[in-house]
């Protein structure tokens with residue numbers, strides 16, 4: 001006889017494959033429970049309900065639908081070809097594969113949450129397949145009988161009590177001269193770039209980083225290792241300069257050329273963007289920046305990293321900006337590429353990089369930075385060991401510490417995920433919301449009740465209810481009506497991006513281009529450049545441009561396909577309203593998507609979401625041209641399919 005029934009508790013942040021597997025298992029369990037309940041109800045109605053009452057049947061019907069809802073994916077429709085496969089995951093080339101997909105591992109997926117939620121209704125009988133416990137048995141996690149109380153996260157102190165940073169980049173600016181610790185040459189460069197004040201996140205992080213690097217390349221005063229830093233601030237709030245300035249300054253007194261700073265980013269485009277910023281601030285210094293993303297051949301990249309000399313190898317780069325896969329290639333295959341002097345490891349878009357930890361790039365970097373075999377020669381003097389307690393012995397040898405710097409607009413608050421990064425006495429800088437403790441509501445630094453993430457103050461959020469057939473028409477209407485010169489439109493798959501691009505092109509009157517893994521890195525670079533230059537009015541893109549990409553003057557972000565996860569929404573809409581500017585975000589929603597999407601945004605604390613209706617009278621004038629464009633699209637798609645088959 002079973003004494004205990006253990007109902008498993010799934011944490012709120014079930015993610016990735018685990019969540020999928022869990023979700024499937026739970027959906028199966030729910031289906032079994034529902035079936036058992038239906039059978040029970042069929043037996044009961046004669047006792048409880050008057051004959052002919054429709055309620056039990058309805059109730060059973062309602063319950064029957066629940067498990068199906070947990071599996072549904074709201075991918076949105078194909079632009080012009082309903083019935084086409086939609087939202088299919090596709091591996092893009094190299095590092096960008098994950099970025100292309102709209103399926104960012106959910107930080108907290110509502111679908112998973114739905115699946116994890118116990119079946120509703122008190123006193124529901126247990127399924128026949130799983131006979132109930134004896135009356136006197138202790139039932140652990142008895143979800144079937146009572147609703148499980150929401151588990152409050154218990155956060156470590158460093159996560160629960162961050163250093164608060166102002167969220168608004170138009171307020172609380174700090175004039176450059178008010179942070180005199182920044183090197184005069186760098187101040188001059190900032191001014192030359194048109195920057196006269198630091199944004200709040202920069203004003204908080206730059207002095208903290210400079211202070212932790214005050215001991216030069218060696219451990220800080222008193223032999224203490226510097227804390228690793230985590231920075232969570234909204235999109236477009238200037239996080240890049242928050243690490244570029246202090247890293248460049250710390251490396252300026254360059255005794256010998258070694259890789260002392262490494263920035264790892266999830267996509268080639270982002271890495272390129274960050275290396276460009278490093279180049280601006282290292283210009284006219286002796287510091288060299290190398291970009292390793294796989295855009296060039298391995299041999300070409302090796303030439304920028306190391307040079308063979310008579311007695312070994314000479315390092316050519318002080319700062320390396322890399323994508324994780326290519327970085328590991330160089331650790332494995334580039335003779336003389338050493339990370340033994342690495343002082344800063346910058347992990348930008350850190351939550352996304354944690355998702356890519358299965359590639360094991362971080363353990364490889366750490367192993368390369370702390371070689372176990374011991375070093376010979378002059379550098380043996382600075383041989384370092386992993387962080388340890390400060391003792392008289394540990395401070396008698398000079399040591400170069402390795403400091404990890406994490407940045408993201410959607411930094412995870414999940415200690416288990418962060419633990420994978422092996423952070424040393426971490427310190428968090430956050431624009432909130434701050435979790436004040438068990439049961440207390442989240443409060444942001446300005447005292448407002450906040451949601452999960454913060455958004456740029458100048459961003460206006462809208463949603464547009466529409467049907468699958470009218471989606472492309474609504475896009476055309478919005479673009480033609482609003483007359484914005486730079487619009488970024490996101491789809492959930494590269495097929496959708498391609499078809500929408502072909503359709504808008506066939507419609508005419510809009511300078512349109514597409515951005516996805518259909519194009520090679522060189523072409524993608526050119527497309528982004530043209531978009532930045534204003535030669536492209538509408539860029540239809542997969543999520544490859546959703547994160548970090550900083551294109552000046554994007555006034556409108558259109559979610560042609562609604563994003564499935566809040567994190568994806570935060571990053572997509574964050575391509576506009578950057579650096580204190582204003583911007584608009586419109587999300588097209590099918591009827592079936594509305595409820596879930598609005599709930600997701602409400603939980604995420606999206607401020608002032610507005611409904612924007614597009615009555616059919618407004619769309620009507622576009623219909624004749626649109627239908628012509630549709631037939632052109634059909635022909636183009638057939639032609640492409642023929643070419644593919646040939």
Ligand SMILES: Nc1ncnc2c1ncn2[C@@H]1O[C@H](COP(=O)(O)OP(=O)(O)OP(=O)(O)O)[C@@H](O)[C@H]1O
Nearest residue numbers: 195197198199235236237238239240409548550579
């Ligand atoms: N102090 C400043 N004054 C004016 N503009 C700034 C300042 N700091 C950064 N910027 C500009 O703000 C824009 C956004 O900066 P950045 O790309 O670093 O944002 P971010 O916080 O990294 O955004 P995301 O989370 O989307 O990657 C850039 O164009 C940058 O040049």
